[in-house]
Amino acid sequence: MSDNHTYILLADKPRKGANTEAGFLIIDHFFLNKRSRKKWKNDNQLYQINGQDKGGNTIVSNPINYLEIARHIREKGHFSSDEFNLPEIQCFWLDFSLDYKIYWHKFDDTAPEGLAVFDGVTKQQYGDKYPISPKLIREGHSFTTLQPQLLHRIIKQRKDLISKSNLALSDDWFFDLRTLINDTVSIVEITLNQLYIKAEYDPLPGWTFDKEKLKERYARKFEDKLGWVYKISGKHLCAESYVPSCNKLRELRNHMMHFDPPSLIVTIEEATIWLNQIIDVGWLLIKIRQAIGAEISLQLINFILQKEAIFNPEKDYAKRLPIGTGNADYASSTWTKEQ
DSSP: SOOOOOEEEEEESSSSTTHHHHHHHHHHHHHHTOHHHHHTTTTOOBBBBBOOTSOEEEEEOOBBBBBHHHHHHHHHSSOOOOGGGGOOOHHHHHHHOOEEEEEOTTSSSOOOOEEEEEEHHHHHHHTTTTTOOOOOOSSSSOOOOHHHHHHHHHHHHHHHHHGGGTTSSHHHHHHHHHHHHHHHHHHHHHHHHHHHHHHSSSOTTTTTHHHHHHHOOOOOOOOHHHHHHHHHHSSOOOTTEEEEEEEEEHHHHHHHOHHHHHOOOOOHHHHHHHHHHHHHHHHHHHHHHHHOOOOOOOHHHHTTTTTEEOOOOOOGOOOOOOTTSSSSGGGSOOOOOOO
C-alpha cells in the first residue's frame, strides 16, 4: 500500500448552476424576491443595504447587485458577506447561536460581573411558552444552535478527506469519513426538530401545528419528519432530486454507527459518490427553508458551492468494473431485503 497516490480529486468548479443559484439566494435574501431573475441579470445599477453587524452597530454595505455578487462567487469559489460589509445572512431562530465559553465560576470572587446566561435568547427564538431556560454559571461551553458550526465543520471535514485521499486506505481516514457522514445526517435532523419545536411554541404566520397529525418528535421515521414541512407550512418540499442522497447517507450513518450487520465494505470509488451526495443534502436543507419561509444562511450558500469529488484510480487500475459487480462492494456487506 502506497501513500503517494491521490485517490480523490476536486473538480475545477462547483456544480453547473450552483454559482448562479447561490447569487440569487443572496439577492432574494436582501431584496425579498421583489424582482425577476431576468431583470437582475440585466441590471447594472448598484444598491446599498442598511443593517446591523454582529455587534448590533448600524452598517451600510458596499454597492452591490446580482452581477457583482455573481462575479465575486465565480472568482472566489465562495461568498463572504464581510467583503461587501453586508449584514449577516442567517435565520435568527435556526442559525443564531449565543455561543458562550467561560473559564470561571459564578461564586468565585474573581469572576467577572454578571452571569453567562442566555438572556432570553431561546425565548426569542422559540417563544415565551418554550419551557427551557439554559444557564451557564461555571467553566464550560453553551450553544443555542449547532447549525452554523456544523455546516462549517462538514465543509472543512469533506475538504480535508479529499485533500488527504492518499490516506484513504487507512483506518483514520475511514473514521473521519464516518464522522462526516454522521454530521451530515445530523444537520438535517436538527433542522427538522427545530422546525417542529418552533411550530409548537412560536409558529410563524401561516403555519399550523396539529400534534395529532405530526405525532411526537421521538421515534419517528425520517419520511414522517420530512412530512412535517408540508403539514406545518402547507408548502410542498419539492426536493425529490435530493432526498435519495440523504436516505443513502442515513443508511450509511446507521450502519457505521450501530454496525448492524457486523460487516462493512467501504470502497474509495463509492466513498467518492457519498462525498458528492453530501452536497445534495445542502440543497435539501435549502429546499426545506424555502418551503417553510425561513431565511437562508451564509454557511448554506457556501455549502452548495462545494466542488464535486472525482475518483482517481491508479493508472494500472483505470479500467473499471461497474460498482456492485459480482455481488461485491458496499451492498455485499448489508442485509438484503429478504433477510
